[in-house]
Amino acid sequence: MAAPLRRRQSTLRVITAGRKNSVCKLLEVAIQQGQVWPGFQPIIDIRSGKVAGFEVLARWSDPQDGDISPLTFIAPLERLGLLDLLSDALMEQACLAAVNWPGEFFLAFNISPLQLASRNLPQHIADVVRRTGFPIGRVQVEITESSLMADAKSGHGILHELDALGVRIAIDDFGTGYSNLARLEAFPFHKLKIDRRFVHLIDREPAKRRIAAAIIGLGQSLGITVVAEGVETKEEEATLREFGCDLGQGWLYGKALNAAGAGQFLETVGNRSVQTRTLDISPFQRLHQLAALYKQAPVGLCFIDLDFRHVSANNRFASMHGLSAAELEGKTIHEVMEPVAADIAVQLLRNSMETGASAQHQYHFQGRDVLVFNTRVTDVDDAVIGFSLVSIDNTEQMRALNALADREEHYRYVTELNPHIEWAATPDGIFDYISPSSEDLPGDTMRQRIERWQRRIHPEDFPRLKEKWFSWITSDEPYKEEFRFIQPDGSFRHVCSYAIAAKWPDGRIKRWYGITKDIPVLPSDT
Structure with missing residues (x-):
């Protein structure tokens, strides 16, 4: 019986030579011995x-040659029909x-x-x-x-x-x-x-x-x-x-x-976990989701490219410009907005592109008030490709706010003539509401308004007023107390505060509601 060839030489030579019978026998032995x-x-x-x-x-692990790469043996086996x-x-x-x-x-x-x-x-x-x-x-x-x-x-x-x-x-x-x-x-x-x-x-x-x-x-x-x-x-x-x-x-x-x-x-x-359907978060799925959102959204939606053209929009957004979505498509901001408003919109978008921050602005066009939010949009490479806009027609809200502001301004000045100051407090006596006055500034918080009003109480009356109030709130009886109130010109008015407690069904105090009214001063009063 002939002596076997050395494994390193015989394995590589047999595979390289490509003799089918020899390679087949070599493969069978390797499989039986667990080398493959x-x-x-x-x-x-x-x-x-x-x-x-x-x-x-x-995988082929030869006892002497070590691991043999599949690149070495797969192609010859396929060529010889041994796969x-x-x-x-x-x-x-x-x-x-x-x-x-x-x-x-x-x-x-x-x-x-x-x-x-x-x-x-x-x-x-x-x-x-x-x-x-x-x-x-x-x-x-x-x-x-x-x-x-x-x-x-x-x-x-x-x-x-x-x-x-x-x-x-x-x-x-x-x-x-x-x-x-x-x-x-x-x-x-x-x-x-x-x-x-x-x-x-x-x-x-x-x-x-x-x-x-x-x-x-x-x-x-x-x-x-x-x-x-x-x-x-x-x-x-x-x-x-x-x-x-x-x-x-x-x-x-x-x-x-x-x-x-x-x-x-x-x-x-x-x-x-076994799933019957994979979680689809692909760009295609997002595209369909976005299309459905555009169609059904109760607000105006639009995408604007880097040339400030309207690429896509829903009908609600387009109608705010007096157009259909098809008519708006391709038009620039300057083609559908007044020059001043268009310049403001373009500047806001440029700022958003540079900083990445979202912005909002109140516009007035086509006889309507519209609040617009814009956010820059990036692609898979984080490159800016345009802007997403959300617009809300808030005409009625703006009218209501303006009417409320007019009414509040009127109320503030009338109060100076004959102060009827409304106020409210928590069950433990902490003031948390007071009606506006002519001294209030835009942006003032309620706490600032309350503190300003309390500073106008005569300094001799304030300690007495405070002591009585906090001793009274444990009672559910109506509250009444007189004190002096400093007017803008530095003089004093005599006023009286009244308050009643609103209660829960079980009798606990829910809240105090009060009003401060003017007390006419008779000529003989000092």
């Missing part, structure tokens, strides 16, 4: 941080190892273009999986876009057969192959994997962010789960979460583990 084994790479639910599933990857032997072994070993692990995680296996061309593939996968006892409904197969190039019609039928068996189909490395949108819609894809080249440094490179956001939105709009490959940093993960990406896979979560390591990882991290 399934590596479980975690796929994580980005929002919860829990395990959604594992992608099963081929079925490898795939069957990986699928069977992985399913047997995972069948007793807790949770509803999935196992995903890669299928080559040659395997996809086999009419027996669906039944073959079903037979292998069922022998292990692992639920076939939790098995997924991943195919690349180029797998469908050779025979799309045949591939379409095979994928639908797999789908009918409960096997979920994922399209791998999306964006790098040749699939068109018609295929994405027609084939039974349940998962879409963003190629790692669009994920690496996604938090720093604007073009990658735009591509990823578009792919995520496309997948979400079709009801397809989206997986980001090659996630390596928390910053990349945060960007993907913001875009609404469902799942992540990469070194941030872990490299491919052996069965024991994967089982422990699953026990430590935990399974995500």
